Structure formats: C-alpha cells, structure tokens
Amino acid sequence: MTHDPVTLDVATAQSRRRAAHDAPFLAAARGDTPSRRPVWMMRQAGRSLPEYREIRAHVGMLDACFTPDLLSEITLQPVRRHDADAAILFSDIVVPLKAAGIDLDIVPGRGPVVAQPIRTREAARNLPVVHTEQLQPVVEGIAGVLEGLREDQVLIGFAGAPFTLASYLVEGGPSKNHEVTKGLMYSQPEVWHELMRALTPSIIRFLAVQAEAGVDALQLFDSWAGYLSARDYREYVAPYSRQIFAALEPYGIPRIHFGVGTGELLGDMAVVGPDVVGVDWRVPLDSAAERISSALATEDPQGSPEQRLRTLQGNLDPAVLFAGPEVVREQVQRVCGEADRAMARGLARGHIFNLGHGVLPTTDPDAITRAFEEVHQQ
Numbered sequence: 001m002t003h004d005p006v007t008l009d010v011a012t013a014q015s016r017r018r019a020a021h022d023a024p025f026l027a028a029a030r031g032d033t034p035s036r037r038p039v040w041m042m043r044q045a046g047r048s049l050p051e052y053r054e055i056r057a058h059v060g061m062l063d064a065c066f067t068p069d070l071l072s073e074i075t076l077q078p079v080r081r082h083d084a085d086a087a088i089l090f091s092d093i094v095v096p097l098k099a100a101g102i103d104l105d106i107v108p109g110r111g112p113v114v115a116q117p118i119r120t121r122e123a124a125r126n127l128p129v130v131h132t133e134q135l136q137p138v139v140e141g142i143a144g145v146l147e148g149l150r151e152d153q154v155l156i157g158f159a160g161a162p163f164t165l166a167s168y169l170v171e172g173g174p175s176k177n178h179e180v181t182k183g184l185m186y187s188q189p190e191v192w193h194e195l196m197r198a199l200t201p202s203i204i205r206f207l208a209v210q211a212e213a214g215v216d217a218l219q220l221f222d223s224w225a226g227y228l229s230a231r232d233y234r235e236y237v238a239p240y241s242r243q244i245f246a247a248l249e250p251y252g253i254p255r256i257h258f259g260v261g262t263g264e265l266l267g268d269m270a271v272v273g274p275d276v277v278g279v280d281w282r283v284p285l286d287s288a289a290e291r292i293s294s295a296l297a298t299e300d301p302q303g304s305p306e307q308r309l310r311t312l313q314g315n316l317d318p319a320v321l322f323a324g325p326e327v328v329r330e331q332v333q334r335v336c337g338e339a340d341r342a343m344a345r346g347l348a349r350g351h352i353f354n355l356g357h358g359v360l361p362t363t364d365p366d367a368i369t370r371a372f373e374e375v376h377q378q
C-alpha cells in the first residue's frame with residue numbers, strides 16, 4: 001500500500017492557538033529568558049493522583065482517552081494541583097493505532113497488548129493509517145483543556161515514535177529486551193522498513209490533528225530507542241523520526257524528542273530535528289548539552305553557533321521523589337545548576353524542568369507539588 005502524504009492545515013492550527021507567547025515554557029523552548037523556570041512532568045496526569053484513580057475506577061484507560069470530557073479533566077488535574085507550566089494531553093501512544101481500528105487494549109499493570117502482532121510484510125503493508133475523523137474525540141478534548149488553562153500555561157500534544165510503536169506491534173505487548181522486534185529488524189530489514197513507512201503517516205497525522213486542534217507544543221516519545229546502538233538507530237529509525245519532525249515544522253511550535261536510556265543516542269536524536277531535547281536521568285544536563293551541540297556541529301559544520309543550541313528538558317530521577325523534601329530540594333538544585341552551566345558555557349539555549357522519565361504510580365502527590373515549588377524558586 002502506498003500512503004498519501006499527510007496534508008497540513010497550518011492556518012487552522014494558527015487560528016486555534018491561544019496567545020500564550022509569554023508562557024515560560026515557550027520562552028524557554030525558544031531560548032528567551034522565561035519569567036520563571038518552566039516545569040512539567042511526564043506522566044503527571046495519572047495514577048499518582050487520587051482524583052485520577054477515582055475517575056478511572058469507573059472507566060477503562062482507552063475509553064477515557066476517547067471521552068473528551070474525561071480527557072480534558074484528567075489532563076487539567078495535575079496542572080491545577082501542582083501549578084504546572086505545561087499540561088500533557090491525557091492520551092496514550094497507542095491511541096492512533098486503536099483509532100485506526102487495530103485490535104489492542106491497555107492492560108492494567110502491563111501496558112498495551114496487540115491481538116495480532118505485525119510480523120510479516122503483508123501485515124506491515126496492510127496496517128491502516130489513521131484518519132482525522134477517527135481522532136475527533138481527541139480534538140474535542142483538546143478544546144476543553146485549552147479553555148481550562150491560564151494564558152501562561154501551555155498544552156503539549158504527543159505521539160509515540162516509530163521504533164517504540166513498532167515494538168508494541170511486533171512483540172504484541174510490552175517487552176523487556178525487544179528481541180522479536182530487533183530480530184525482525186536485523187533478519188528482514190525490508191519488512192522493518194515497510195512497517196516504518198506504514199507507521200510514519202499515522203504518527204504525523206496524530207500530531208498534525210493535535211496541532212490543528214490548538215496544542216502549543218508536540219513531544220515525540222521514542223521511549224525504547226535506548227535499546228538500540230547508535231548505528232542501528234541511524235539505519236533503522238532516524239530517517240523516519242526525521243521525516244516526522246520535518247513534517248511538523250510548518251506549524252512553528254516547539255517539537256520535543258525524548259527517550260529512556262538514550263545517553264549514547266542524544267546527538268543522533270538531536271540531529272533528526274527537535275527544538276527541545278528530553279534527557280533521561282542517567283546523564284547530567286551539562287554532559288547532555290555537550291553531546292547535543294557537538295553532534296549538531298558535525299551535522300552542519302557551516303551552521304552558526306546559535307543553530308547548534310537546543311533547549312534541554314529534564315532530568316530528575318523519578319525515584320528522588322521518594323527520598324523526602326531535603327533530598328528533593330538538593331537534587332532539584334543540582335539539576336538546575338547543571339542546566340545553567342550548560343547555558344553559561346554556550347551549549348544550550350534554555351531549560352524546561354522535568355523528570356528523567358515518568359512519575360511513578362506510587363509517588364506522593366505532595367512530593368510532586370513541592371518539587372514544582374522548588375523549581376519555580378530556581
């Protein structure tokens with residue numbers, strides 16, 4: 001199957017976007033000085049919050065993702081509670097696949113499970129591409145979120161990147177070592193590339209739909225890319241992620257890229273096109289900035305020094321939130337200090353505070369609130 005290119009409606013996206021120009025998140029993403037250090041946390045909407053668990057006691061995860069009122073309410077819960085500078089849309093990386101008609105579910109305590117794993121060329125070729133109309137509940141949910149945000153708070157839309165989505169589709173569910181996925185990638189590269197070509201337009205469309213519904217920024221989660229060597233990342237993944245970032249450029253909103261355990265891939269993930277690079281908790285932000293700026297210099301030797309600067313996002317270890325207020329304060333200060341050092345050395349242009357991966361379900365919500373307060377004092 002050949003896939004039609006995804007057409008963008010940039011004018012609609014611009015007309016839906018609120019005038020949040022001075023929002024700290026946007027200033028930091030552009031490299032301007034924000035009025036306070038912006039902070040949000042991956043997985044801030046979800047199981048750490050009793051008000052979320054109350055809603056979810058009556059409704060399944062994917063049902064919640066396709067119910068606009070619930071989607072808006074759950075997205076706004078952590079923003080209200082923690083005074084976050086950004087909301088992350090309550091959804092899941094498998095939502096566009098589910099919307100396109102693929103038989104899958106999110107099993108509590110396990111994650112996404114796919115009824116019929118995709119392991120052949122035919123199956124890859126026949127993978128349906130999501131249509132805009134199938135994502136209508138997400139569009140309506142986004143409108144509800146935008147009504148509930150202050151002018152200085154932004155909404156981040158997101159999608160799973162091709163490797164991470166492919167891993168769920170090929171394995172049939174969550175995997176520790178991603179061996180079936182990598183086995184297929186190495187032994188049948190033509191099937192792999194067929195699958196990547198089939199997934200890329202759905203990812204672009206899911207992100208484009210969110211941009212056209214008015215989100216202020218987009219994050220591409222390649223959560224499991226850290227399982228790849230840099231060489232394999234370049235060959236099997238980077239071309240598709242690059243295509244996705246390039247397709248979104250016309251919207252002119254910040255594009256964020258993040259993966260877990262990607263210290264060795266930071267440069268490669270930076271050169272595929274994001275404005276903001278999410279860093280997991282294993283690499284100090286100043287080292288991350290060195291890796292990112294040197295990869296950008298190698299990629300574009302003619303480019304100006306400013307063109308080599310990206311905004312850093314991260315990277316407190318989520319487990320630090322279990323260590324008590326004193327440790328949280330110290331570690332927040334350390335992370336901010338490392339980001340400030342990177343900026344002072346001309347290796348980065350801004351800092352958006354985040355965790356180095358998502359909020360863990362048993363985190364005390366008050367510890368999260370205190371961490372947000374501490375960041376705002378930095």
Ligand code: CP3
Nearest residue numbers: 042043044045046089090091092093108109110111221223
């Ligand atoms: O606050 C937020 O970050 C917004 C919502 C969000 C969810 N999933 C909600 C969710 C986001 C951004 C995601 C992305 C996502 N989903 C990723 C990329 C980010 C990452 O963590 O690396 C991945 C790999 C998935 C796939 C997925 N969905 C997993 C691994 C799980 C956890 C399974 C479990 O129960 O342990 C899910 C389910 C999921 N997605 C939950 C939430 C709140 C838990 C569902 C529940 O409450 O029962």
